Amino acid sequence: MRMSEGVTAAGAEYLEWIYRISKEKQSVNPLDLARALKVSAPSVTAMLKRLSTAELIEYQTYQGISLTPKGQAIAARIVRRHGLIERLLTDVLGVPWEKADELACQLEHYLTDEVEERLAAFLGNPTTCPHGQPIDLERPDRSLLLSDMAPGDEAEVSRITDEDTGFLSYLSELGMRPGARVRLQARAPFNGPLTVTVGESTHAIGREAADKVRVAAPEEEITP
Numbered sequence: 145m146r147m148s149e150g151v152t153a154a155g156a157e158y159l160e161w162i163y164r165i166s167k168e169k170q171s172v173n174p175l176d177l178a179r180a181l182k183v184s185a186p187s188v189t190a191m192l193k194r195l196s197t198a199e200l201i202e203y204q205t206y207q208g209i210s211l212t213p214k215g216q217a218i219a220a221r222i223v224r225r226h227g228l229i230e231r232l233l234t235d236v237l238g239v240p241w242e243k244a245d246e247l248a249c250q251l252e253h254y255l256t257d258e259v260e261e262r263l264a265a266f267l268g269n270p271t272t273c274p275h276g277q278p279i280d281l282e283r284p285d286r287s288l289l290l291s292d293m294a295p296g297d298e299a300e301v302s303r304i305t306d307e308d309t310g311f312l313s314y315l316s317e318l319g320m321r322p323g324a325r326v327r328l329q330a331r332a333p334f335n336g337p338l339t340v341t342v343g344e345s346t347h348a349i350g351r352e353a354a355d356k357v358r359v360a361a362p363e364e365e366i367t368p
C-alpha cells in the first residue's frame with residue numbers, strides 16, 4: 145500500500161475522520177470512528193494504538209481522541225484532496241453525485257502534492273465539494289441545521305453532512321442539493337417530521353435526515 149509521510153492509506157482515512165468528526169462534536173471517541181468507517185471496535189483500537197505510537201493522535205480513554213499538529217496536517221490535506229477529487233469526478237467526468245464520495249475515498253490517498261495543486265487550479269480552486277462540504281475545514285461555517293429552521297423560514301441548502309450513497313439518492317429525488325431553495329412549512333411535535341418545500345414540491349422529512357442537511361440564509365452566502 146502506498147504510504148504518505150509514513151501513514152498507510154487506512155491510517156490516513158482514520159486521521160481524516162477524526163478531523164471531520166472533531167468539527168461536528170466536542171470529543172471524538174472510538175465508537176464514532178467505528179460508525180464512520182464501518183469497521184469493528186477491535187480494528188479501531190488497533191489502529192488508534194498505531195497512530196498514537198506514530199505521534200499522529202493523542203488518545204486517553206476518558207478524554208477522547210485528538211490529532212497532534214502532524215496528524216492534523218495530514219488530515220487537512222486528505223480532506224482537501226477528497227473534495228477536489230469529488231469535484232473532478234462530478235463536474236468534469238460526469239460521475240453521479242451520490243457516488244463521488246465513495247470513489248474519492250479510494251483515490252484521495254494516491255495524489256501527489258503536484259497533482260493536487262494542478263487539480264485545484266484546473267478546477268478553479270473550489271471551496272466546497274459537490275455536497276457543499278468545505279474543502280478547508282478551518283474556514284468558519286455559519287450554516288445551520290435544516291431541523292433548526294423556524295416554521296416559515298426560507299433558506300438555501302448549503303451542505304450535506306452524510307455522503308452515504310443511499311442518503312444522497314434520497315435527497316436527489318427530493319431535489320435537495322446545495323443551492324436548492326427550501327422553506328420550512330411546519331414541524332410536527334415530539335421530534336416528528338418536518339414539512340419542507342423544496343423548489344415547487346412539498347415533502348415530509350424525518351428528523352434524522354433533516355439533521356444531516358445544513359442551510360445558509362441567502363444573505364450569509366459567501367461568494368468565492
Ligand SMILES: [Zn+2]
Nearest residue numbers: 230273274275
Ligand atoms: Zn462531498
